[in-house]
Amino acid sequence: MVGGQIMSNTDNRENGSANNRNDSACIITKSKNVKKYICFAIMAVAGTALAAIELSGHSFSDNKKLAQLISMTLTRVLGGIVFIAAAVYLGYNILKPFGKNPGRSLLFTLPCFAVAINNFPFIGVISGNVKVTEPTCYIALLAAECLAIGFFEEFAFRGVVFLIILEKKRSSVKDIFVSIVSTSAIFGVVHLLNLFRSFDVGGTLMQIGYSFLIGGMCAVILIKTYNIWLCVAVHAIFDFGGYFVQIMGTGNQWDPVTVILTAVVAVIVAVYIIYSLIKYDPRELDGIFGKATGIADPKSN
Secondary structure, three states: OHHHHHHHHHHHHHHHHHHHHHHHHHHHHHHHHHHHHHHHHHHHHHHHHHHHHHHHOOOOOOOHHHHHHHHHHHHHHHHHHHHHHHHHHHOOOOOOOOOOOHHHHHHHHHHHHHHHHHOOOHHHHHHOOEEEOOOOHHHHHHHHHHHHHHHHHHHHHHHHHHHHHHHHOOOOHHHHHHHHHHHHHHHHHHHHHHHHHHOOHHHHHHHHHHHHHHHHHHHHHHHHHOOHHHHHHHHHHHHHHHHHHHHHEEEOOOOHHHHHHHHHHHHHHHHHHHHHHHOOOHHHHHHHHOOOOOOOOHHHO
16 A cells, blocks of 8 residues: 555656646747747848838938948848847857857957958058048948948858858868858859949959958857857958048058058968868857767867
């Protein structure tokens, strides 16, 4: 009788534990479904607002340059919201502002910030070869536009397109390299659309080239730090320097010293990024995607 009572109590505890596990699983499933619905709603609202602005042809100012700055900022912010919601929906762990290790992440990215900062025409402004002709308030608008562009393009191409491709095949450094090159090529080619805006073939081809390189650099930053906000910051600073003369004034920023300095910085950082990729352990990607199977320990080879 006592033995039977003990077995009955054990069965009741096991059934209770099973019910608790089932309840927890249901709560987790419902929570995931709610998150998906919220992401879809955000993408729908932001996407609709983006389409409305683009299709309406509405000008936010009679000043053409000011209208372009405002329009580009608004549309890129809305586009970025669409892709940040997509990244959340896909479950990629890239949104934490401080990444996996704030100090090391920032330290790793410092050489990349050097590339971005060097793109500003310091020598041209100091020497007088570059003259600022627009009101200083435009500097804030230009900074906002570049931040919006970095936000949109990094979440679209690194946060979604790159990671979707990488997630499917990531068992070796070669796989990662192929994903980086392919998505960077896509990112570069997309800039061909700028031909419809400026019809500057030479400028557009240069933009395709450095977009490819910046795209590859930001992809390595992302997989090393799990922090897409660092990618956004590097991208925004690089664009601010690149657009400064075009938006804020006139002149030639590419004097011989600037060209040589840019080439030297670019080569040093390129070697640094390539070396970092060669030494990369594919298992680190588990921090972005979750645990994967079939990834061997490189130290065992």
